[in-house]
Amino acid sequence: MQDLQSEKAELVALLSLPGAGIKKVGELLTLYGSPAGAWEAVRRGAAAGGAGAGKNAGWRELSRRLSPDELLGSIESGGITVVVRGGPAYPALLGEIHDPPWMLFLRGRHRTPAGATVAVVGSRKATPYGLEVARWLAGGLASAGVHVVSGAAYGVDTAAHKGALAEGGFTTAVLGCGVDVVYPRSNGALYRDIESKGCLIGEYPPGTQPARHHFPARNRIIAGMSDAVVVVEASEKSGALITVDFALSEGRDVMAVPGGVFSSNSRGTNALIRNGAVPVTCPEDILKEIGVSGEENIGSAEQTALQFREAGPKERTLLDAISGGLSDAEGLSGKTGMSAAETVSVLSRMEVEGLVTRGPGGRYHLLATRR
């Protein structure tokens, strides 16, 4: 245990050196075999710290003044746990990939998930359809005891985390920045929710701001710790397809949710299906694929039909019109003959009751399950 603690401290200390990124520390570790060896080399002034000898001297001076244990203590006192490869809280599957992170920073509850882990990923600029599907699938997975992983970005990621949390599931957000940095900034409330009911992890030291090149590396962790990756909505150039590439090269299952053939947001997912990804139309499809038996209370298409019967006559007229392809109050009031005021008022009650959701352009969309 003492060894593990000092290993953490040395790793954190190495990462804290100026100019020492994830990649540089990785090189040092390969060169010197262990964190202790690398740290000793830095203290001796032997380790090359980027270009120029001056920098070497700087590292040496700095490392003599620095106490790795104090550094680790200050990080841990901020509620952040350092998890090293081989340690107890390190995701087991992640350790099996080609270049697993040496260590992870973690905030929230840490448990080694006993069951299966599924990543639900997709476009940040998702359509209401994509958001609803992500929420529904993640909720279904969570209620079957599956650990849902995603990236805490806008769109599908946020919807997936929310869906899993709503069903009381454990969800992990893998970040492309320090675990104490809220990005995107408006997701602060989601961060707090995930921290209390799941966890936030990332390989970047606390305080690291997000950068473009962090996200592909983040996607490697998402794919690496999951049994399967489900892509909900993705355009042809979506970052979610990078996650898919990692998953494929590590031999993980890849599944995709089919979408409209004219929707650019579904071009990536439809192409995945064409190339052999398993099409997903409900949470059970995923559970079957990863070999988990689902519970009874998972939302399904039948339950949506049930709600049609529960709703009043006006609600039913509007629901019928919405499933018939109309979506804004303008079209709905024109079609049903209800006055504009009444249409808006009834739609509003349906939204608050969780029958429909309202997306960009004032368009209403059916929800698969009652929220």
Add this chain to the structure above:
Amino acid sequence: MLSKVFGSALVGMESHTVQVEVDVTRGFGAFEIVGLPDAGIRESRIRVKSAIRNSCYEFPGQSIHVNLSPADIKKGGPSFDLPLALAILEATGQLRPARPRGYTAVGELSLDGQLREIAGTLSIAIEARDREAPFILVPEGNAREAALVTGVDAYGVSSLREAVRFLEGSAQVNPATVDAADLLGDNGTPAEDLAQVRGQEPAKRALEVAAAGGHNMLMVGPPGSGKTMLARRLPGILPPLSLEEALEVTRIHSVAGLVPRGGSLVSRRPFRAPHNSISAVGLVGGGVPLPRPGEVSLAHCGVLYLDELTLYQRNALESLRVPLEDRKVTLVRSMVTVTYPSRFGLVASMNPCPCGYLGDPRHECICSLGEIQRYRTRVSGPLLDRIDIQVEVPRLNRRQLQERSRGEASSLVAARVQVARELQEERLHGSGVHSNAEMGRALLETTCNVSAEGESFLGMAVERLGFSARTYDRALKVARTVADLAGADVIGVEHLAEAVQYRCMERSVFSSGAARPRV
């Protein structure tokens, strides 16, 4: 010889009587004006000299000293031409008035002695009445405007010569008369009627609610969806101007020189649509030496329409916050402080995203998430917070347009708005505000009686849609208006449900359900 004639200096909407004292004295051809004249008044020396000569009078060869008193008010504009010319003629004995002294004379002279219209005649007439002047002498084109003031006779003359002959009693001029009440009633039929707009019933409904409660409104929709068409029809469904309001509007427009030649009362609600290149000064008012009213004041009692809200300069938009809140603008300059009223309804429009197609089922939006967010943050939170009604206006294709029926005529909608406004006047009597939109937190609590079912709905809406406390207040206020339109005293769940949907900008663009938390 010494002579005195009264002129008038405008400071904001107020007119101050200025005594024009002329002394023609020994000396050789000097013509000096003192008493804080601006460059414009100094120029009037040239006009007065030529106008006197070209009206077949003699311009004295001696020195002329002019004093404008009181000397501590900054004076500007060409309206001093006429009193100055009359005073010189009197001082040189060429004018022997047969009418009572103490009148006010205003007007700009052209070189041939003709009189041109000036700005602010209504304010000048009000001031003349208040100081009990025997009559006022104004350019002919301003006479009908001056005649709106009862209690002082306004005589319109067309030239310096006619003015002199009138004062000497040798020419017969009748005081101008207008019937303000008659002008007010003559509203004609509004050229822009809601019945001309096919479809867009939800947007029309939102417009009706905005009119009924005096709420500001933002329309979000792609180009070509009819946002401008709808906005132009708002003045037509507002209640007609009262005489008091009409006079106030006329006064502002008069000060800005916007009352046309021969015009009188501004009897229709103004609709101002300044281009998005407008500066903050153009919008709220300002300028040197005397601050002029801006678009917010010109839109007083009417509608200020800002098309493509995101294209306006940031500081211009932010400058709207004070006039929206205080319903007046106070402009402080080194020499003067001027206040203009600005009780207007703001109607703004914008695209949902830079390309305009976000949420359009027939077009793919090509904007990135970051672009959309940057675009939306061009309208700041505090400004959005002052816009009670935010609606999305979809674009209709040709087939849909043909399918849709024409809506109700503006007159029918206006009648409902009128009833709702009367309910508000009655309820808010004595509280200092006149419409639901103006209510503060304290008034909301006393006037908004919500049914039990409504309370639980609001609670659920706040939780599900993630509304902030401020949004809650705004929704409650709009619900009060919706209930007023329905003639209901207690705010029911149906009224609240409608109001909740008028907050589209508080919703996040791409996350499920819950709104973006606003700071």
